Amino acid sequence: GNSVTQMEGPVTLSEEAFLTINCTYTATGYPSLFWYVQYPGEGLQLLLKATKADDKGSNKGFEATYRKETTSFHLEKGSVQVSDSAVYFCALSAYSGAGSYQLTFGKGTKLSVIP
Amino acid sequence: DAGITQSPRHKVTETGTPVTLRCHQTENHRYMYWYRQDPGHGLRLIHYSYGVKDTDKGEVSDGYSVSRSKTEDFLLTLESATSSQTSVYFCAISSGQGAGEQYFGPGTRLTVT
Numbered sequence: 001g002n003s004v005t006q007m008e009g010p011v012t013l014s015e016e017a018f019l020t021i022n023c024t025y026t027a028t029g030y031p032s033l034f035w036y037v038q039y040p041g042e043g044l045q046l047l048l049k050a051t052k053a054d055d056k057g058s059n060k061g062f063e064a065t066y067r068k069e070t071t072s073f074h075l076e077k078g079s080v081q082v083s084d085s086a087v088y089f090c091a092l093s094a095y096s097g098a099g100s101y102q103l104t105f106g107k108g109t110k111l112s113v114i115p
Numbered sequence: 116d117a118g119i120t121q122s123p124r125h126k127v128t129e130t131g132t133p134v135t136l137r138c139h140q141t142e143n144h145r146y147m148y149w150y151r152q153d154p155g156h157g158l159r160l161i162h163y164s165y166g167v168k169d170t171d172k173g174e175v176s177d178g179y180s181v182s183r184s185k186t187e188d189f190l191l192t193l194e195s196a197t198s199s200q201t202s203v204y205f206c207a208i209s210s211g212q213g214a215g216e217q218y219f220g221p222g223t224r225l226t227v228t
Contacts, residue, residue, distance in 0.1 A: 032214035034214075036219075043119075043221045045219070046216055046218065099146075099211045101214075102160065107157040
């Protein structure tokens with residue numbers, strides 16, 4: 001079956017530090033890949049996506065590249081801010097029939113950014 | 116932001132009582148999903164719907180049932196709540212287009228005592 005593995009947290013960084021959150025996946029076929037972000041007390045928000053190999057998704061200074069050869073989709077940001085403190089989820093989308101796609105999530109990585 | 120609301124947002128109930136959570140969307144999306152979120156488990160799919168009256172089971176469906184009588188509403192019912200069902204429940208919707216991305220509601224925190 002499909003699975004997503006992301007680095008264990010929590011991760012604590014100082015403001016303006018470089019961020020990397022690792023994500024690898026196992027899937028049959030060619031899934032689409034996503035990063036979602038969850039701020040405290042809220043639902044998940046789509047942060048970025050990539051739909052095929054070598055695609056780079058980017059949003060709000062975050063970016064991730066779909067690497068088929070290493071089955072990875074690592075999240076990066078060059079300079080984090082306190083407002084980036086949240087839980088980040090890597091996910092893949094696979095077709096499940098009846099026109100429906102199902103998401104498989106990693107367990108989440110909590111990021112705390114300190115001033 | 117996608118128009119998704121969940122009600123109630125918080126609920127405390129006793130073991131053995133029935134509980135129904137509601138998800139309402141204003142996007143006219145065909146697909147709707149219920150997940151639960153627990154520490155150390157990420158999000159796990161409970162049930163999903165691919166149209167009015169069309170539903171199917173997800174990874175952790177035991178103890179849960181769903182109904183969808185209108186496009187905009189997807190109900191999750193715990194027939195007899197247990198303490199193991201204490202969790203945060205999220206509804207999500209998808210148009211089925213694009214890459215299959217889903218958009219999430221704000222969540223319902225359910226505590227079963």
